[in-house]
Amino acid sequence: MTQRVSATYLIATLQDARARTLELVNDLDQEQLMGPKLPGVNPLRWEIGHIAYFYEFFILRSLYGHDSILGLKADELYDSIAVAHNTRWDLPLLSMTETLTYMNDVLEKVCAHLANNNEDGLASEQDSFIYQFGAFHEDMHTEAFIWGRQTLGYPSPTFSIASNVGSQRSLGSWPGFVKVPGGRFKLGANPDNPFNFDNEKWAHAVDVNQFEIAKAPITCSEFAAFVKDGGYQNKDFWPEDVWLYMKKNDIHHPAYWVPTSADRWDLKQFDKIIPLPDHAPVSHVTWYEANAYCHWAGVRLPSEIEWEVAALGDYSSTGNLSFTNKRRYPWGDTPPNPSRANLDGRALGCIDVAALADGDSAFGCRQMLGNVWEWTSDTFNPYPGFKADAYKEYSEMLFGSTKVLRGGAWTTRSRMMHGTYRNFFEPHRWNIFSGFRVCKL
Numbered sequence: 001m002t003q004r005v006s007a008t009y010l011i012a013t014l015q016d017a018r019a020r021t022l023e024l025v026n027d028l029d030q031e032q033l034m035g036p037k038l039p040g041v042n043p044l045r046w047e048i049g050h051i052a053y054f055y056e057f058f059i060l061r062s063l064y065g066h067d068s069i070l071g072l073k074a075d076e077l078y079d080s081i082a083v084a085h086n087t088r089w090d091l092p093l094l095s096m097t098e099t100l101t102y103m104n105d106v107l108e109k110v111c112a113h114l115a116n117n118n119e120d121g122l123a124s125e126q127d128s129f130i131y132q133f134g135a136f137h138e139d140m141h142t143e144a145f146i147w148g149r150q151t152l153g154y155p156s157p158t159f160s161i162a163s164n165v166g167s168q169r170s171l172g173s174w175p176g177f178v179k180v181p182g183g184r185f186k187l188g189a190n191p192d193n194p195f196n197f198d199n200e201k202w203a204h205a206v207d208v209n210q211f212e213i214a215k216a217p218i219t220c221s222e223f224a225a226f227v228k229d230g231g232y233q234n235k236d237f238w239p240e241d242v243w244l245y246m247k248k249n250d251i252h253h254p255a256y257w258v259p260t261s262a263d264r265w266d267l268k269q270f271d272k273i274i275p276l277p278d279h280a281p282v283s284h285v286t287w288y289e290a291n292a293y294c295h296w297a298g299v300r301l302p303s304e305i306e307w308e309v310a311a312l313g314d315y316s317s318t319g320n321l322s323f324t325n326k327r328r329y330p331w332g333d334t335p336p337n338p339s340r341a342n343l344d345g346r347a348l349g350c351i352d353v354a355a356l357a358d359g360d361s362a363f364g365c366r367q368m369l370g371n372v373w374e375w376t377s378d379t380f381n382p383y384p385g386f387k388a389d390a391y392k393e394y395s396e397m398l399f400g401s402t403k404v405l406r407g408g409a410w411t412t413r414s415r416m417m418h419g420t421y422r423n424f425f426e427p428h429r430w431n432i433f434s435g436f437r438v439c440k441l
Contacts, residue, residue: 001125001191002125002128002129002132002195002196003125003128003192003193003194003195004122004123004124004125004128005122005123005128005132005194006118006121006122006123007114007115007118007121007122007123007127008121010114010123010127010128010131010132010135011111011114011115013131013132013135013415014107014110014111014131014134014135014138015107015111017135017138017139017142017413018103018107018138019160020138020139020142020159020345020413021048021051021103021138021141021142021145023157023158023159023160024044024142024145024146024149024157025044025048025145027155027157027158028044028154030096032044032152032154033045033096034089035148035152036152037086037089038151038152039085040147040151040429040430040431041144041147041148041151041152041431042085042088042144042148043088043089043093044145044148045093045094045096045099046077046078046088046089046091046093047141047144047145048099048100048103048141049077049078049093049094049099049102049103050078050080050141051103051137051138051141052078052099052102052103052106052107053074053077053078053079053106054134054137054138055106055107055110055134056068056069056074056106056109057074057079058130058133058134058390058391059110059113059130059131059134060106060109060110060113062390063126063130064113066109069102069105069106070094070102076091077091077092077093077094081393110131110134113127114127114131129195129389129390130390132195133195133389133390133391135415135416136195136413136415136416137391139412139413139415139416140416142413143409143411143412143413143433145157146345146411146433147411147431147432147433149270150256150269150270150284150431151431153268153270153271154270154271155270155271156269156270156271156272156348157270157345157348159345159346159348161344161345161346162345162346162347162348163338163346163347165342165346165347165351168342168347168351168352168355168356169277169280169351169352169355170352171279171351171352171354171355172279172352172354173216173219173221173278173279173352173353173354174215174216174353174354174366175215175216176214176215177212177213177214177215177440178212178213178215178310178363178364178365179210179211179212179363180210180211180212180213180306180309180310180313180321180363181210181315181319181320181321182207182208182209182210182211182320182321183207183208183316183320183321183322183323184205184206184207184208184321184323185205185206185207185208185305185308185309185313185321185323185326186203186204186205186206186323186326187203187204187205187206187304187305187308187383188200188201188202188203188204188383188420189201189202189203189420190202190203190326193328193418193420195416196420197389197394197395197421197422198386198387198388198389198394198395199380199382199383199386199394199395199422199424200383200420200421200422201383201385201386201387202383202385203326204383204384205323206305208305208306208309208321211302211306211439211440212439212440213302213306213307213310213363213365213437213438213439213440214365214437214438214439215364215365215366216281216353216354216365216366216367216437217281217282217353217367217371217372217374217435217436217437218281218282218290218293218435218436218437218438219278219279219280219281219282219353220265220267220276220277220278220279220280220281220282221276221278221279222282223254223282223285223293224265224276224278226292226293226296226297227252227253227254227257228262228263229296231292231293231296232246232251232252232253232292233252234296236295237291237292237295237296238288238292239288242288242428253265254282254284254285254289254430255284255430255431256268256269256284257276258273264276269349277350277352279352279353279354280349280350280351280352280353280371281350281353281367281371281372281435282372282435282436283350283372283409283433283434283435284430284431284432284433284434285375285430285434285435285436286427286428286429286430286434287375287403287425287427287428287429287434288427288428289430290375290434290435290436291375291377293436293438294438297438298441299438299439299440299441300377300438300439300440300441301375301376301377301436301438301439302376302377302437302438302439303376303377303378304376304377304378304404304406304422306376306439307368307374307376307406307407308406308419308420309321310361310363310365310368311327311330311361311365311368311369311406311407311419312326312327312328312329312330312361312419312420313326313327313361313362313363314326314327314362315362327361327362327419328418328419328420329341329359329369329418329419330359330360330361330362330365330368330369330419331358331359331360331361335414335415336359336369336370336414336417337414339356339358339359340356340358340359340369341356341359341367341369341370341371341408341414341417342355342356342367342370342371342410343369343370343408343409343410343412343413343414343417344412344413344414345410345411346410347410348410349410350371350372350410351371351410353366353367353371354366355367356370365437367407368406368407368419369407369408369417369419370407370408370409370410370412370417371409371410371435372407372409372410372433372434372435373405373406373407373408373409373412373423373432373433373434373435374405374406374407374434374435374436374437375403375404375405375434375435375436376403376404376405376406378403378404379400379401379402379403379404380395380398380399380400380401380402380403380404380422380424381399381400382395382396382399395424398424401426402424402425402426402427403424403425403426403427404422404423404424405422405423405424405425405432405434406421406422406423408421408423409432409433409434410433411433
């Protein structure tokens with residue numbers, strides 16, 4: 001079940017998502033819009049066409065029987081399931097001008113449908129779900145555009161909502177652990193939430209033991225101690241195949257770190273080199289790097305259940321873990337704003353882990369939404385009774401082969417982010433905005 005929302009809200013959301021897409025591609029030249037053939041990124045000219053195709057396929061074609069504006073070649077060019085990743089640079093893609101026209105034409109059609117087909121200003125339940133999913137799908141791709149620009153060394157994006165957060169980059173570390181009581185907890189999404197993805201459904205009872213979890217994500221300076229101590233050279237911290245790969249490719253530190261001396265590092269941020277921000281969370285690390293750090297430090301990654309309990313759980317009247325009180329966000333049920341979470345690209349990067357005290361969870365964990373995605377120990381799998389939504393490939397194809405990340409990054413749009421949201425990537429992925437926090441053994 002999806003709550004019905006206003007057609008005006010949906011149209012505004014679609015337009016805002018599109019504005020972000022254009023902010024991320026309009027300053028790039030034709031060569032940059034294609035870029036080199038690399039794993040983990042797409043040619044941007046293909047990817048923005050795919051965004052338009054998604055709306056057209058799942059809304060105009062599948063629900064309302066329209067023909068594609070592009071005819072048969074729409075599926076041949078932009079179906080992400082059918083079109084293999086490494087072939088996307090070699091397709092007879094639309095020109096950039098033609099791609100933008102296609103995007104605009106599809107957007108006008110889906111907005112016109114909403115404007116002309118609603119009851120008392122509210123979209124149908126079906127439209128409320130699929131239009132939000134379409135906007136969130138575009139939001140996911142705009143996050144991918146940002147990590148693509150980082151991967152390819154393109155200039156930092158320029159966002160109209162960017163704000164000066166200099167003071168949040170001088171607040172320092174937030175060390176220590178908090179104790180989280182054990183008990184019974186409802187893991188997953190409630191049906192009365194405004195929107196839920198299929199892999200969040202539905203809240204179900206789980207048991208969790210008391211545990212201690214870090215108040216903040218691991219910082220760059222904390223991770224630098226692991227690097228300095230030879231963490232990348234100790235094979236006991238790594239799976240054998242990962243260890244051999246690192247030796248073969250001479251990997252001794254996170255991908256975007258640039259050595260300056262024996263004790264100091266710089267950081268490659270888009271097309272610039274900046275001093276490593278000691279008290280910002282370490283970012284762009286793989287699950288294997290996060291797990292190796294844990295072996296070195298004598299800690300562990302939180303399970304997915306532990307992460308959600310620490311983020312959304314609350315105390316019962318007796319001081320135990322409450323089974324009935326669960327927050328939608330770490331701080332409560334009020335949607336995110338810049339005083340609580342570093343989201344929406346406003347900061348154009350990570351901020352210090354001590355920032356944004358207003359976003360603390362009931363147990364005192366900070367920045368459990370925003371700044372960096374956080375790896376958990378768990379493999380991504382379905383909850384009991386899982387049923388795929390309209391986009392059947394969204395979750396099902398990745399069950400069993402990816403690791404769960406939680407919490408969103410500075411790049412993630414706040415409208416799609418909530419405490420039960422589950423992200424998932426292969427454990428070797430390094431170019432996403434991924435970090436981690438730890439639990440005591």
